[in-house]
Amino acid sequence: MLLIVATAHAEGLSSLSPKLLPPEQAFRLSARALDPQTIEARFAVANGYYLYRDKMQFRTEPVESKPVVLPPGKPKHDAFFGDVETYRGEVVVRVPLVHAAAGEKITLHADSQGCADVGVCYPPNPQQLTLTVPASGGKPGSFVEPGAKGWFK
Amino acid sequence: MVQVTPAAAPVPQSRSRRRTIAVALAVAIAALAVGVATALWHRGGDDAVRDGTAVLNLVLPDAQGNEQALAQWRGKVLVVNFWATWCAPCREEMPQFVAMQTRDAAKGLQFVGIAVDDPAKVQAFAREVNLNYPTLIGGYGAIELSKTLGNDLAALPFTVVLDRRGRVVDTQLGPFKKAKLDAVLARLLLQGSQPPAAGS
Numbered sequence: 001m002l003l004i005v006a007t008a009h010a011e012g013l014s015s016l017s018p019k020l021l022p023p024e025q026a027f028r029l030s031a032r033a034l035d036p037q038t039i040e041a042r043f044a045v046a047n048g049y050y051l052y053r054d055k056m057q058f059r060t061e062p063v064e065s066k067p068v069v070l071p072p073g074k075p076k077h078d079a080f081f082g083d084v085e086t087y088r089g090e091v092v093v094r095v096p097l098v099h100a101a102a103g104e105k106i107t108l109h110a111d112s113q114g115c116a117d118v119g120v121c122y123p124p125n126p127q128q129l130t131l132t133v134p135a136s137g138g139k140p141g142s143f144v145e146p147g148a149k150g151w152f153k
Numbered sequence: 154m155v156q157v158t159p160a161a162a163p164v165p166q167s168r169s170r171r172r173t174i175a176v177a178l179a180v181a182i183a184a185l186a187v188g189v190a191t192a193l194w195h196r197g198g199d200d201a202v203r204d205g206t207a208v209l210n211l212v213l214p215d216a217q218g219n220e221q222a223l224a225q226w227r228g229k230v231l232v233v234n235f236w237a238t239w240c241a242p243c244r245e246e247m248p249q250f251v252a253m254q255t256r257d258a259a260k261g262l263q264f265v266g267i268a269v270d271d272p273a274k275v276q277a278f279a280r281e282v283n284l285n286y287p288t289l290i291g292g293y294g295a296i297e298l299s300k301t302l303g304n305d306l307a308a309l310p311f312t313v314v315l316d317r318r319g320r321v322v323d324t325q326l327g328p329f330k331k332a333k334l335d336a337v338l339a340r341l342l343l344q345g346s347q348p349p350a351a352g353s
Contacts, residue, residue, distance in 0.1 A: 020306055020326075055239070080244055080278060113239060119327045120308045121240035123269055123296065 021046055023122040024146070027114050031095075033131045033141040039065070039095040039108055042143075045088050048117045053085035055113035055124060058095045060106050063133075066096040102135040110146075203321040207298055208233055208313060213289035216272045216279065221289055229263040230341045231315040232334075235291065235299050237270040238278045243310040246328045247282055253338065254286045260342045261317065267291035269309065316341050 020026075026049040031041040041058060045051055053073040059065060070093060073085030100106060109128045115121035127146040134141050208231075211223045223233070234250060236243035247266075254264045266288030268275045275288060296307045303324050304311040314323040314337055323337050 020308065022306055052239075078241060080238060080241075080281070115241065116308075119242035120310070121237070121242060122306065122308050123237070124239070 019118070020116060020120060021049070023114070023125050024127075026116065026122070027051055027112055027125070028145070029110055029112070029127050029129070030143040030145045031108050031110075031129055031131060032143045033100075033106065033133050034094075035138075035140065036100045036102060036133050036136050037097050039097060039106070039131060040140075041093045041095055041108060041110055043087065043091040043093075043112060045091065045114070049114055050086040050088050050117070051091065051112050051114035053087060055111065056087075056091075056093075057109075057111040058093065059109045060095060060097060061109070063100045063104065063106050064098045066098060068093060068095050097133075100133045102133055102138070104133045106131050106133060203302075205231075205313070205315040205319045205321040207301065208315060208321065209319050211267075211289075211291075211295070211298065213267065213291055213295065214272075215287055215289050216268075216276045218272070221287060223265060226263045226265065227319060228317055229261050230257075230317060230338060232262070232264045232338075233267060233313045233315070234264065235267045235269065235295065235304070235309055235311040235313075236288075237268055237309055238274040239270065240309040242328050244278065244282075246310060247284070249329075249331055249334075251282060251285050253334070257338060257342060262338060262342060265289065267295050269296060314338075314341070317345055 026046045028044040028046075029041065030044070031039055034040050039060065043051060043056075053070055056070060058068050071087075071091065073087045076084050076086050078084045095108065097106070107128055107130050109126065111124060111126045113122065113124040129144045129146045131144055132141055209224050209227055212220055213223075215221050223231070232250070232253075234243075234247075236247065238244065250264050254262065264286035266284070266286065267290075268288050269291055272290050275290065278284075279288060299311050299313075300307055302311075302313055302321065304326055308326060310326075310328060312323075312325045312329050312334075313321055314325075314334075316322050322341065325333075
């Protein structure tokens with residue numbers, strides 16, 4: 001029954017759909033704690049996709065972060081919003097922490113929103129992941145990816 | 154001697170009864186599957202046609218906060234466009250919808266936008282493009298509905314075309330090519346320009 005419905009379902013879809021990546025694959029978030037003062041977050045943006053710089057936001061809890069300086073993006077003129085910047089390829093962002101202690105668990109919240117060049121945009125995607133702060137002067141923590149999906153699932 | 158032992162007989166009997174029940178269940182499930190598939194998917198022309206009741210049952214606030222039922226447009230050829238101001242491809246195709254609405258309103262065409270967005274931004278953009286059809290504010294529920302209509306990734310723009318009988322005759326993820334939408338609308342607007350009698 002599932003098969004019948006699924007097959008019929010596919011017939012009604014536009015040809016765009018099978019080629020589109022789910023947002024968590026189009027924009028792969030990962031992060032690691034470099035040291036007790038810094039989280040490094042990365043978005044690996046798949047070919048043919050882009051993220052909006054002004055829709056990207058990071059915050060941490062329970063330890064707060066200082067203001068994040070996002071790297072410059074590629075300028076793009078938007079008829080409604082004016083000049084905006086976009087990211088393609090890999091975006092690396094440093095999130096400075098306030099008073100984190102070694103071994104402490106920190107949750108990083110990352111909001112992003114992007115589109116595919118084929119003419120489709122994804123809704124804003126809030127994601128989160130949890131990191132452990134490494135010891136001062138020790139090795140950076142390993143990269144962590146979000147376990148829970150955003151509001152798509 | 155007909156029964157070897159009174160206790161032995163019920164075992165094979167209950168096994169075969171169980172098998173009969175299993176076969177009956179399998180047949181019932183298969184019949185149900187075919188029934189559901191047939192009910193959901195009539196073949197009409199080149200398009201798969203689905204029941205659009207879930208779309209027509211939507212009640213969403215407009216940008217001014219007034220609740221609007223999509224059922225008020227029952228009997229029209231209805232084009233429901235999921236969009237957002239943060240979606241550039243959505244904004245780019247909307248002036249084309251405005252022109253089509255003007256051209257075919259008298260023939261019974263009705264566009265309705267469902268914006269996954271903030272009402273203030275929706276109003277600002279509606280003014281900018283002189284939007285001549287209603288656009289409602291859709292939240293999580295509207296996105297979920299679009300997923301059931303084939304928009305698995307909850308991406309925008311996503312457009313659903315319903316015929317006058319409330320059946321989903323076309324869905325489009327990504328911008329609707331003008332020629333394709335024109336062809337779909339021309340065919341649907343020709344079909345029964347009178348809304349069907351109640352209960353049909």
